[in-house]
Amino acid sequence: MTSTEERLRDALGAAAAQVRDDRLRPLPAPETRPRWQAQRRHMGWLIPAAAAMSVLLIVALALTLTGQSHKTTPSVSYPALPAGFPKYFAQIAGPSQVAGPSNLDVIIRSTSTGAEVTRAATPDVPDWRLTPLNVATAPDGRTFYIEYRAVDLQKNTSQIWIYLLTFTHGGSSNYLEWIRGDPFPGTGLLVDGGSMAVSPDGTKLAFTETTQRLNGRSWPDAITVVDLRTGVRSTWQGGMSRPGLTVTIPGISWTPDGRSLVFRAVWCTPVPNPDVCRGTPGQPGYPRTEIRSVDAGATSGNLGHNSDVLVKQPSGHSVVADAVPGPDGELTLAVLSGPGNQANLVVERTHPGALPDVLYRSRVYGTEGRPDSVTLTPSAAGTYLLIAYNGPNGPVTGWIDHGKLRFLPNKHPKPGLLITGW
Amino acid sequence: MSDGRIPSAGASLDSAAVAALFRDHHAELVRLALFMVGDLPTAEDVVQDVYMSLHRRSRAQGYAQGYAQTVEAPLPYVRAAVLNGCRSALRRRGIARRIGLTEQAAPNEDRMTLASAESEVILSEDRRQVLSALARLPRRRREVLVLRYYLGLSEAEIAAVLGISAGTVKSTAARALAALARDLGEPS
Numbered sequence: 001m002t003s004t005e006e007r008l009r010d011a012l013g014a015a016a017a018q019v020r021d022d023r024l025r026p027l028p029a030p031e032t033r034p035r036w037q038a039q040r041r042h043m044g045w046l047i048p049a050a051a052a053m054s055v056l057l058i059v060a061l062a063l064t065l066t067g068q069s070h071k072t073t074p075s076v077s078y079p080a081l082p083a084g085f086p087k088y089f090a091q092i093a094g095p096s097q098v099a100g101p102s103n104l105d106v107i108i109r110s111t112s113t114g115a116e117v118t119r120a121a122t123p124d125v126p127d128w129r130l131t132p133l134n135v136a137t138a139p140d141g142r143t144f145y146i147e148y149r150a151v152d153l154q155k156n157t158s159q160i161w162i163y164l165l166t167f168t169h170g171g172s173s174n175y176l177e178w179i180r181g182d183p184f185p186g187t188g189l190l191v192d193g194g195s196m197a198v199s200p201d202g203t204k205l206a207f208t209e210t211t212q213r214l215n216g217r218s219w220p221d222a223i224t225v226v227d228l229r230t231g232v233r234s235t236w237q238g239g240m241s242r243p244g245l246t247v248t249i250p251g252i253s254w255t256p257d258g259r260s261l262v263f264r265a266v267w268c269t270p271v272p273n274p275d276v277c278r279g280t281p282g283q284p285g286y287p288r289t290e291i292r293s294v295d296a297g298a299t300s301g302n303l304g305h306n307s308d309v310l311v312k313q314p315s316g317h318s319v320v321a322d323a324v325p326g327p328d329g330e331l332t333l334a335v336l337s338g339p340g341n342q343a344n345l346v347v348e349r350t351h352p353g354a355l356p357d358v359l360y361r362s363r364v365y366g367t368e369g370r371p372d373s374v375t376l377t378p379s380a381a382g383t384y385l386l387i388a389y390n391g392p393n394g395p396v397t398g399w400i401d402h403g404k405l406r407f408l409p410n411k412h413p414k415p416g417l418l419i420t421g422w
Numbered sequence: 423m424s425d426g427r428i429p430s431a432g433a434s435l436d437s438a439a440v441a442a443l444f445r446d447h448h449a450e451l452v453r454l455a456l457f458m459v460g461d462l463p464t465a466e467d468v469v470q471d472v473y474m475s476l477h478r479r480s481r482a483q484g485y486a487q488g489y490a491q492t493v494e495a496p497l498p499y500v501r502a503a504v505l506n507g508c509r510s511a512l513r514r515r516g517i518a519r520r521i522g523l524t525e526q527a528a529p530n531e532d533r534m535t536l537a538s539a540e541s542e543v544i545l546s547e548d549r550r551q552v553l554s555a556l557a558r559l560p561r562r563r564r565e566v567l568v569l570r571y572y573l574g575l576s577e578a579e580i581a582a583v584l585g586i587s588a589g590t591v592k593s594t595a596a597r598a599l600a601a602l603a604r605d606l607g608e609p610s
Contacts, residue, residue, distance in 0.1 A: 004603040011552035012572040016453045168470045
């Protein structure tokens with residue numbers, strides 16, 4: 001063997017060893033369809049052929065009736081996306097196009113065209129009813145974790161079930177599988193999902209559960225971190241209650257080093273629906289927010305005692321609607337201010353001991369009173385910041401680029417459409 | 423290459439056999455694809471697509487009469503399918519690059535690529551040079567060298583995977599090694 005051959009064999013072996021078996025994306029579990037469906041597949045050409053014939057007939061009819069010749073429609077073009085831009089984003093949207101128990105699907109779309117890449121219907125589990133609540137994206141930008149509320153129809157209790165969604169490059173096939181550690185027992189009839197985030201190294205998943213009231217009882221919010229390799233979980237709970245107020249944790253993010261979790265706690269005076277904290281100052285439902293951090297490496301513990309306050313409730317009418325930690329201790333905040341059903345939105349980056357940099361300003365509109373919902377979601381590499389809020393004409397989703405909002409292409413904008421991860 | 427769970431020569435490749443084949447050779451196939459396409463996500467996609475394609479075929483074989491498919495040698499067949507998938511991926515990438523749709527990874531993006539693997543501490547500068555020189559070779563030569571020096575296949579086995587004659591394998595390997603040696607500044 002020549003030295004070239006020896007060097008080649010050595011280099012290939014060493015490079016191959018870098019690809020660890022246990023870190024590879026698992027292969028999909030192909031669905032097994034009944035025979036009649038498989039046989040029908042071979043007649044699948046009938047459907048597109050019939051559709052094409054219908055379109056031709058309609059066009060011919062329209063031309064006959066109007067007497068106008070067909071004009072060429074302008075081609076749709078999309079702006080080139082910057083380097084390292086996430087390739088996919090996830091939506092929870094309805095109505096479902098897939099027959100099943102839920103009206104909602106999780107749709108994965110291309111960020112460059114808005115085209116649907118793949119669609120995951122809600123799993124149909126006998127005696128359970130599942131509803132998708134949240135989607136978080138793994139650092140690879142193409143593996144998604146979907147959080148479902150699973151209601152046991154026999155016992156009238158609920159749990160959190162989290163599935164891993166993976167799909168082939170073309171999206172021709174996808175599959176859902178439980179993550180290790182599932183299920184996550186709930187505390188009442190309507191356990192709800194607050195927020196969910198995957199750690200920067202992709203090995204841990206953090207999620208929160210919002211407070212619910214049932215028969216006059218309330219349960220404190222909790223933050224759970226699951227080791228995706230082993231299923232071992234840590235839970236921080238308690239210590240956040242304040243007299244006469246409900247508390248929820250609707251937002252959570254990992255610091256870029258993966259050591260801490262930054263979360264947003266919201267207190268408000270009790271209102272019939274504890275999800276709604278949108279009152280005006282001094283009125284029931286007016287929210288008070290804090291941004292806190294907790295050491296993600298610690299084991300379970302008391303959330304109030306183990307967390308540090310990073311940002312206190314702003315003065316006046318301002319509310320911190322979301323927060324994302326940066327690599328050097330800075331925080332990017334979405335701050336809403338002003339009474340009424342319209343608010344000023346300022347996205348600013350705060351550095352310890354320095355004045356904040358304003359990244360973006362806009363107006364946000366509330367659908368039910370005071371607006372409170374603005375979500376900031378960093379891309380897996382932390383390079384781009386996705387923002388979603390209600391504008392005057394419906395939901396707005398895009399990323400902030402030099403003080404401007406650049407919209408994500410979306411072929412099916414609908415009120416209530418939610419982009420939850422990318 | 424014999425394995426009790428892999429169908430023998432001439433046997434049909436049913437769903438269970440496909441699953442067993444990929445369970446045992448998943449990592450090897452991904453590594454093979456990685457050497458061809460250069461980044462792990464694409465390599466995993468290629469292997470997944472081949473896996474799903476074989477499953478669909480095995481289902482069709484089971485459901486539709488007269489569609490029975492037999493595979494003489496499953497593992498070489500799958501390796502060939504993976505290499506075909508890599509060629510398609512590279513072709514798509516080339517087209518995307520030509521029309522300006524290429525999305526290059528940001529410098530700080532956590533993405534496992536052959537290039538990032540090279541930069542690992544345990545990969546020495548010498549190995550990095552060899553892998554870079556290998557990546558510069560034409561596709562067919564690269565395939566022959568990877569099959570021979572990573573998988574350790576014989577000329578006959580490489581010929582079966584690539585669908586060429588053993589003589590062509592031999593000459594291609596010789597030319598590839600000579601080109602590699604020249605690029606590395608070694609006497610061939």
